[in-house]
Amino acid sequence: MSDVIRGRDVTGDLTLKCDAVVVGTGAGGSIALRELARAGLDVIGLEEGGYHTTRDFTQDEARMIPMLFQDGGGRATKDLAIRVLQGRGVGGSTVHNTNLCKRTPDAILDLWTRTYGVERCTPADLAPSFEAIERDLSVTQIDPALLNRNNDALRRGAEKLGWKGAVLSHNRVGCQLSGFCELGCAYDAKQNALKVVVPQALAAGARAYADARAERVTHEAGRATGVDAVLLDERGAVKGELRIDAKVVVLAASAVGSAALALASHLPDPHDQIGRDLRIHPGAVAAGTFDDELDSWRGIPQSYECTEMLEFDEGSDKRVWIIPAFAHPIGTASTLPGFGAAHMRAMREYPRLAVFTAMVHDETRGRVTVEDRGRPVIHYSMSEPDRAQLAKGLVACARLLFAAGAREVTIPAVPPVRLRSVGELDALDTSFVRPHSVPLTAVHPMGTLRMGQDPKRSVVDSTGEHHFVRGVFVADGSLFPTSLGGPPQISIYAFAHHLAPHVVARAKAG
Secondary structure (H helix, E strand, O other): OOOOOOOOHHHEEEEEOOEEEEEOHHHHHHHHHHHHHHHHEEEEEEEOOOOOOOHHOOOOHHHHHHHEEHHOOOOOOOOOOEOOOOOOOOOOOHHHOEEEEOOOOHHHHHHHHHHHHOHHHHHHHHHHHHHHHHOOOOEOOOOOHHHHHHHHHHHHHHHHHOOOOOEEEEEEOOOOOOOOHHHHOOOOOOHHHHHHHHHHHHHHHHHHEOEEEEEEEEEOEEEEEEEEEEEEEOOOOOEEEEEEEEOOOEEEHHHHHHHHHHHOOOOOOOOOOOOOEEEOOOOEEEEEEOOOOOOOOOOOOOOOOEOOOOOOOOOOEEEEEEEOOOOHHHHHHHHHOOOHHHHHHHHHHHEEEEEEEEEEOOOOOOOEEEEEHHEEEEEEOHHHHHHHHHHHHHHHHHHHHHHOOEEEEEOOOOOOOOOOHHHHHHOOOHHOOEEOOOOOOEOEEEOOOOOOHHHHHHHHOHHHHHOOOOOOOEHHHHHOOOOOOOOOOHHHHHHHHHHHHHHHHHHHHH
């Protein structure tokens, strides 16, 4: 088995030829790379970020966040109202995510079939791919005995209120309960793209280049012809050019990156659909202070969910997914309100905090555009119905924290909202819940290159192939016509697996 080639180690320019090139090595890209290689195709994977392994994961926030996240962890919407965390490196966001594994809800797949013109992607159609991915990644339900005190607080609160909740499933084997999942696993317990799928692709004959940023998809007369890319040094500066001639190109660089690449490549877009309908699951947090020390940073970060406020019908008044969302000291300090002595007092409560996030199953329609040199710009202004859902979600988080035994609940805002009894929630004016007033974070970009049979409403068809350029496919969260209302990683893996035979057929047909 060959290893990933680091662009920083390559001297000079390169010109390569293959059957197919995959842009991105996260959940979707890794599966596309593996399945094409297993089908006997000569396939190359490109990754903009570096190739990092277990020995690189130091659990040091100041070092790992710039290493593992796009824009050093500073990616945000154009108005800076929402921080958008995305992975950068071989394995993509599967390196830093917290291993949450849920299938696409049947109601969402049915909606896409019924309303968005997606064909052959029903729950029955996707079941074999979900089963294969869950087997390959060793997905299992977490032992309830392993809930850390932050997650157990959510469980207690939900049970006391009689709200719907459940233990989650993860893709982890040999977990040491360190709590540092979002900084890369130093114990190699994550069964993810980096550890499992990319090595399988390489073993099947694929080639992969890290430090290789795709700048445009080349195409001629309605057919893909390859990718123009650049090789980067360890600082991210351009050090050489990489040209790949291929008759199939798979975009798997995320709903932001793939859309930006499609736009920079001037792919035909007669109905102005590329980059549109971005969904991001925007979320905000509520923090509860308890009398006892919880040490919420220890153990499995996210192992329990509350779905009392979550339905999947469009326009529903219940569109909030609630999960624990604790952070290490730097992340917590950047979120807690206050300055100087007030901020110090808040941080001294760190061991006694439990934190829940309300994540909106959003219907806001954002957009990705590009600046010079193809740099993505994320346009997203939360709609009033979504803002109202977020406000309801934060009130629900506060109610859960009080039910679990919190003596005080703080919603980070400007100014901060501090609540000392559940009774205060009934009269709470939630008009403060809005961008720039409450810190908002998004970790699940979706849409922008949506699938469907109608070219006027979608970018690719139900096989994942571009409506107007033969040989250009999409295999990441860009495909999804709507938000999922839950963690997308298993859905992305599974859709890439489900659509791979179509990519193989096109590559072999020429």
